[in-house]
Amino acid sequence: MKKQTMTRDYIATARTLSEALPYLQRFNDAIVVVKFGGNAMGDDDAMASFARDIVLLRQVGVNPVVVHGGGPMINEMLAKLGITSTFVNGKRVTDAATVEVVEMVLSGRVNKRIVQAINGQGGKAVGLSGKDAGLITCDPADPELGFVGDPTEVNPDVLRNLFAAKMIPVVAPLGAGRNGETYNINGDTAAGAIAAALTADRLLLLTDVAGVKDASGQVVTALSAAEVEAMTASGVIAGGMIPKTETALDAVRNGVRACTIVDGRVPNAVLLELFTDHGAGSMIRA
Numbered sequence: 001m002k003k004q005t006m007t008r009d010y011i012a013t014a015r016t017l018s019e020a021l022p023y024l025q026r027f028n029d030a031i032v033v034v035k036f037g038g039n040a041m042g043d044d045d046a047m048a049s050f051a052r053d054i055v056l057l058r059q060v061g062v063n064p065v066v067v068h069g070g071g072p073m074i075n076e077m078l079a080k081l082g083i084t085s086t087f088v089n090g091k092r093v094t095d096a097a098t099v100e101v102v103e104m105v106l107s108g109r110v111n112k113r114i115v116q117a118i119n120g121q122g123g124k125a126v127g128l129s130g131k132d133a134g135l136i137t138c139d140p141a142d143p144e145l146g147f148v149g150d151p152t153e154v155n156p157d158v159l160r161n162l163f164a165a166k167m168i169p170v171v172a173p174l175g176a177g178r179n180g181e182t183y184n185i186n187g188d189t190a191a192g193a194i195a196a197a198l199t200a201d202r203l204l205l206l207t208d209v210a211g212v213k214d215a216s217g218q219v220v221t222a223l224s225a226a227e228v229e230a231m232t233a234s235g236v237i238a239g240g241m242i243p244k245t246e247t248a249l250d251a252v253r254n255g256v257r258a259c260t261i262v263d264g265r266v267p268n269a270v271l272l273e274l275f276t277d278h279g280a281g282s283m284i285r286a
Helices: 002-019 021-026 038-042 044-059 071-081 096-120 157-164 187-197 225-233 241-253 269-275
Strands: 031-036 063-068 125-129 136-140 149-154 168-172 174-176 182-184 202-207 222-224 258-263 281-285
Touching: 002 021, 021 269, 031 044, 031 187, 044 063, 044 096, 044 168, 044 269, 063 096, 063 187, 071 096, 096 125, 096 168, 096 174, 096 182, 136 187, 149 187, 157 168, 187 202, 187 241, 202 241, 202 269, 222 225, 225 241, 225 281, 241 258, 241 281, 258 269
Parallel strands: 031 063, 031 202, 063 168, 125 168, 136 174, 202 258, 222 281
Antiparallel strands: 136 149, 174 182, 258 281
């Protein structure tokens, strides 16, 4: 019985690989921007699984870009250093002391951990932030919030050069101001801006929920921009899902072929979304 079970497993694996062929062909030389964050960043096994998926993408001809967050790690470091945060309308004010910690955590601890994980799976990852090579220029998102920025210009040349060298860019969501200031950028926002500048084939926003749900609580696997707007106006899309769908809408309206809000808790979610019929979240198209 054990031998029969193993044989069935091998056959199922072979069938899955065969069925993935059209998708492998479809995404050959495509650009896929992946926003990585949430629970997976704090779990070594999940980190290794994610890194393996990203290396596989590069191996089969996809050009992946990883943009990461790091909110929990920033909070942890601020607490250790005794830096107290203030909030305006529920958003953290990022003063000069806080932005130094943000840069240290994002560009140092978090970015290099992801780079190391990808390289540990046989990839060639390079860590950088939006400040490097003029990648992201920012204006203040709200003067009351201090050094929180909105991307106004994205220069993707450095990323294209890394693609040509078969490297995997891993980007910390920081940007430079007009006068050289450092700005913290929301990770989803940074990923969307980078995807638009690259005219990416796909933007994947990995999150801790199953996707966009309708009024009955069921995940909607495919949405148009108009449907997203209607669901937001009616209150069906609410809370933390609103900024994610807004990022998706901005991306697809600015040249990204599609954006999928992906359940990052699902093992191999990136591969399921790109290379299977089933997918792993809610896809939004213009």
